[in-house]
Amino acid sequence: MSDTDGTWVLRARGLRKEYGRDAGLVRAVDGVDLEVAPGETLAVMGPSGCGKSTLLYLLGGLDRPTGGEIWLAGRRVDQMSERALARMRRDAIGFVFQAFHLMDELTAVESAELPALLAGRSPRAARQRATGLLEQVGLADRAKFLPTALSGGQRQRVAIARALVADPLMVLADEPTGNLDSAATLDMLRLFDQLHQAGQTLVIVTHDTRIAATADRMISMRDGAFTDETRLQGGTTGRLGALAGLEG
Amino acid sequence: MQQEVVLALLAKEPSHGYELRARLRGALGPLGESMNPGQIYVTLTRLEKAGLVTCEHAAGLAERPDRKVYALTAAGQQRVAGWLAEVAWPRPDLAEFHLKLIAAAAAGLADPVSIVDTQRRELLRRLRDAQRAAMAEPDRSAAALLLEGIVLRLQADLRWLEACERNWTARKERS
Numbered sequence: 001m002s003d004t005d006g007t008w009v010l011r012a013r014g015l016r017k018e019y020g021r022d023a024g025l026v027r028a029v030d031g032v033d034l035e036v037a038p039g040e041t042l043a044v045m046g047p048s049g050c051g052k053s054t055l056l057y058l059l060g061g062l063d064r065p066t067g068g069e070i071w072l073a074g075r076r077v078d079q080m081s082e083r084a085l086a087r088m089r090r091d092a093i094g095f096v097f098q099a100f101h102l103m104d105e106l107t108a109v110e111s112a113e114l115p116a117l118l119a120g121r122s123p124r125a126a127r128q129r130a131t132g133l134l135e136q137v138g139l140a141d142r143a144k145f146l147p148t149a150l151s152g153g154q155r156q157r158v159a160i161a162r163a164l165v166a167d168p169l170m171v172l173a174d175e176p177t178g179n180l181d182s183a184a185t186l187d188m189l190r191l192f193d194q195l196h197q198a199g200q201t202l203v204i205v206t207h208d209t210r211i212a213a214t215a216d217r218m219i220s221m222r223d224g225a226f227t228d229e230t231r232l233q234g235g236t237t238g239r240l241g242a243l244a245g246l247e248g
Numbered sequence: 249m250q251q252e253v254v255l256a257l258l259a260k261e262p263s264h265g266y267e268l269r270a271r272l273r274g275a276l277g278p279l280g281e282s283m284n285p286g287q288i289y290v291t292l293t294r295l296e297k298a299g300l301v302t303c304e305h306a307a308g309l310a311e312r313p314d315r316k317v318y319a320l321t322a323a324g325q326q327r328v329a330g331w332l333a334e335v336a337w338p339r340p341d342l343a344e345f346h347l348k349l350i351a352a353a354a355a356g357l358a359d360p361v362s363i364v365d366t367q368r369r370e371l372l373r374r375l376r377d378a379q380r381a382a383m384a385e386p387d388r389s390a391a392a393l394l395l396e397g398i399v400l401r402l403q404a405d406l407r408w409l410e411a412c413e414r415n416w417t418a419r420k421e422r423s
Contacts, residue, residue: 047410189379189383190383209407210399210403212372213372213376214376214380214383218372220368228365228369232372232373232376240381241279241281241283243374244279245338246276246282
């Protein structure tokens with residue numbers, strides 16, 4: 001069955017990733033079923049070592065599953081050739097990592113435009129899009145800065161501009177606030193919220209409950225498998241008042 | 249509204265009730281919206297009866313119906329000073345939840361892990377509300393600081409729930 005009906009951007013069935021063998025066998029991802037709807041923000045939460053990063057790498061085609069199926073926009077991904085997989089990563093997926101992974105010798109705008117250039121956009125179009133995105137993430141005045149001249153929060157915002165520059169189908173983020181302080185985390189949450197409002201599909205793996213709480217849906221992961229799922233919706237500030245010790 | 253809070257709002261200078269309300273709103277932002285606006289006047293009346301504030305009718309502006317000016321008495325000032333020096337901190341009632349899990353498991357009435365899951369969902373929804381309210385506040389506003397406190401406490405509670413889940417999952421597997 002191929003889901004070409006557009007209901008899901010991403011779909012995984014019986015996904016497994018194993019390392020080692022016999023007594024040393026580790027089931028990092030152990031039978032995961034997953035669907036992500038267009039425009040949805042999904043958070044996968046769990047303690048370190050629960051397999052959530054491995055899952056993200058499988059979903060993004062950075063690693064191959066031991067078993068199971070992955071479909072991206074109706075195309076089966078897990079059996080693609082290396083070449084097709086590389087093309088799909090480049091054209092359809094934006095990655096954001098905990099450690100930012102910016103190149104030291106590239107300025108913010110050069111980093112941000114790189115995926116667009118690799119995807120075959122003209123230098124002019126790539127620069128234009130990257131500049132617009134840096135403006136959107138509040139870094140218009142830092143476009144010519146090298147990473148060493150940027151704070152952690154600013155580097156992560158460059159990384160987000162880079163993830164978006166080729167207009168990916170889906171953005172995958174691995175602990176995007178892992179290296180950020182409280183204020184930079186709040187900025188990052190605001191940015192993810194803007195992306196969400198703009199209809200960007202987002203999958204975030206994290207152990208930061210603050211991000212998880214702003215997602216549409218949160219999945220708990222333990223020992224390679226999903227253990228709980230929560231749909232989150234807004235409530236009232238009246239309840240918030242009670243949380244701060246204010247009686248209604 | 250706690251009496252000491254209203255007293256302390258008056259410590260700066262004698263004020264009208266609506267001025268106190270404006271100060272509270274500034275400090276609480278969206279969290280103050282659910283407060284009953286009449287509450288502050290009820291509290292002021294009680295404080296007046298207790299001799300902690302005085303109330304004078306100011307001859308004043310016709311367009312402001314509220315012309316009472318409240319001021320701290322010496323006893324009121326003393327109470328504020330005592331309140332500022334007092335060490336008090338709200339206690340989260342963790343023992344009740346802890347005992348609920350133990351009782352549920354002992355009597356076989358409910359699965360402690362699913363009680364933890366339900367509780368986590370509820371806390372995540374609250375965290376979402378607090379987080380959204382914090383995201384809507386301008387940086388460094390008084391209300392943003394209060395909301396950050398709520399967010400941090402909820403995060404701590406969620407971490408404890410994680411520990412509860414690990415512990416009760418392990419117990420289930422042993423038995």
